[in-house]
Amino acid sequence: MxxxxxxxxxxxxxxxxxxxxxxxxxxxxxxxxxxxxxxxxxxxxxxxxxxxxxxxxxxxxxxxxxxxxxxxxxxxxxxxxxxxxxxxxxxxxxxxxxxxxxxxxxxxxxxxxxxxxxxxxxxxPVTITQRSQQPTDFPYEREAVTFPGGAAGVTLAGELTLPTKGKPRAAIILVSGSGPQDRNSYLGSQINHSPFLVLSDYLTREGYAVLRYDDRGVGESTGDHNGATTRDFGADAGAAVDYLKQRKDFRKIAIGMAGHSEGGLIAPIVAAENEDLDFVILLAAPGVPIDSLMLEQRRQVGTATGMPAQLIARDEPGLRSAYTFIKESPALDQDRYVDGLYALFEKRMDNLPTALRNSIKDPRAFNAQYVVPLSNPWLRSFLAMDPTPYLEKLTIPTLAINGLKDTQVAAESNLNGISIAMAKNGNKDATVLPLPGLNHLFQPADTGAPNEYGTIETTFDPLALEMIGNWLNERF
Missing domain, CATH: 2.40.128.120 (Quinohemoprotein amine dehydrogenase alpha subunit, domain 2)
Known part of the structure; x- marks a missing residue:
């Protein structure tokens, strides 16, 4: 993001x-x-x-x-x-x-x-090598599934994996983070990792049923991904819960949701609105208002990738003002919203260094680099969100983990936010754990910068997988 x-x-x-x-x-x-x-x-x-x-x-x-x-x-x-x-x-x-x-x-x-x-x-063609953790054998049942999504015209397609013998200990729905992702959460040839395939394989071998699905408009799922917001993806995740609940073979089986990044915002939203969820697992999930998270993300990613400190500091006031405008303008139609953003950034140009300001021949073209991304319906909606009210409603068993080298969703501030919400709502079964040395994808990392993801062979740290498995096994 x-x-x-x-x-x-x-x-x-x-x-x-x-x-x-x-x-x-x-x-x-x-x-x-x-x-x-x-x-x-x-x-x-x-x-x-x-x-x-x-x-x-x-x-x-x-x-x-x-x-x-x-x-x-x-x-x-x-x-x-x-x-x-x-x-x-x-x-x-x-x-x-x-x-x-x-x-x-x-x-x-x-x-x-x-x-x-x-x-x-x-x-x-460029050869994309298979990562070492990617499963090559599947000692469990694999069922291709489709089910109605969260809106008319949306059909979600995915895979349900189940242990071969006996009933599943519980069922877990995997919800992906930002951007168009398939059921494996494949992150493209640049990164070449499939975290959800690795996580699903591990959990199914542990005796759990796992449902993962293509985002709307991705892979075999129908619908429009580009025009969808976090709320729309939340409706799709809720539809996945409904699908499992209506299956006779899942009666009396606990159903939970594991969400990564934006999916970790979606899981509490679904839990707050759907009493059928029995537990949630928050993987690098937001615990503070999204506008604050995005500013901190920009600082951390910029620092980790070598962006000059003066650049990071120089543009933050303008972005902070834009985020405030976004949060205060939910009712503006798109044209007035875009015009308001352009006006805001053009006003901020007086604060640019003189040499840069004098080189800009077309202020609107220059400010488009800010306004065009912020005009995206998903980002406009996302920046205005605050996970706190939903986290404060989580009274079901909750596990929240994050890597201390995560530069996209900073572990300290967001895990603290989750901890405070759990304390406020009196959740008696909440586990919040920082994981040293791991990045946003739960890989062992040096800097934690996104441009490092594809250079790391590990897809999902085995100790992090074991931690998730142990938490589940203690309850189911």
Missing amino acids: QRSLLTLLLPLFLCTSVRAQLPGEWFAILDAMGTELPLGIQLDEQDGAITGSLVSPGQSEARFDFTTSSFDGQRLQFTLNDLGASFSGVLDGKELRGVFNQARVDFPLTFYRYRPQGYPVSDG
């Missing part, structure tokens, strides 16, 4: 006939957390507008047309809804330098007119 502000470091140039320099082929090598992925774009000009497409020759021959694209003489921006990706960069002579974003993770990227070393891939 973090948004890199590396674009602010890029010089802005206003060149004569720069539009004429843009059409044609451009090439880049994306350093995707240790994996080098060639990317190519074809830019065309039609009736004064820039259009284009992207290809990743190391992965397939498919070419993806831009969903939206714009060029203001300085900055090229395009989105690819089919890939959940976007690019924003500045034309600097024969280079397009900027940031590529996919699955809400930012990667610095430079496109060139020439093919850089390693492009194209002559030996075929």
Whole structure:
């Protein structure tokens, strides 16, 4: 969810006939957390507008047309809804330098007119190796399932795994974090980990039934992911509870929910509104208001990835003001909301360094890097949320764990928030545990930065898995 502000470091140039320099082929090598992925774009000009497409020759021959694209003489921006990706960069002579974003993770990227070393891939697609923890045998039952989602037109598809012998000790529904994720919570070729597949395999071997499903609009599930909010994903998670409750083979079996990151916000929401949940497991879950969490996330991720401290400090007041505006403006229609954000950031431009401020020829284009992400319906809704009221209603058995090297959902502040809520509601079976050395994905980490995830072989720390299993086994 973090948004890199590396674009602010890029010089802005206003060149004569720069539009004429843009059409044609451009090439880049994306350093995707240790994996080098060639990317190519074809830019065309039609009736004064820039259009284009992207290809990743190391992965397939498919070419993806831009969903939206714009060029203001300085900055090229395009989105690819089919890939959940976007690019924003500045034309600097024969280079397009900027940031590529996919699955809400930012990667610095430079496109060139020439093919850089390693492009194209002559030996075929990039090989994605199987991680060591990924299961290769399945000594339990696997059932493909579909069930109605939380809205009309949404059908969720997934897999239910069950122990081969006897009734399950309990049933657990896995709820994923932010971004489009399949039932395995596969995090893309850049990271190449499937945490939910590993967690599900471990729990099923321990005697538990586990239901995991593709997010709406992802994989085999229907619906629109791009237009959905946390509340919509919560409705889908609630529908998963309803599905298990209506199955005759799950009568008198405890049903719980394990949510990771945003899923750890969804689980308390479902529990507060659905009496059929018997326990929850919060994995790197929010315990403070989301706007505060996002500001802290930006500081921690920025520091871990080497963002200059002055950049982190310089832009925080503007983002803080924007988050306040978002929380105070739930009733604004989208057009007035977007205009309000632009006005807010344009006012904040007086606080920018003089050299940067003087280089900005189009304030609206400059501020689009803030406003466009904040205009997303999901992010607008998410930033206004506070998990506290839902956590304070949790009286069922609750386990909350988080890695102390988590830079996305800081362990200390969020676990403290969960602990305070548990104390306030008098929950007599609440376990809150910080896990030293682990990151947001529960991997053993050095820095905890997101760009480290794909370089770590471990998908889910075995001791963390054992801790979850022991907590469950003590109760079921």
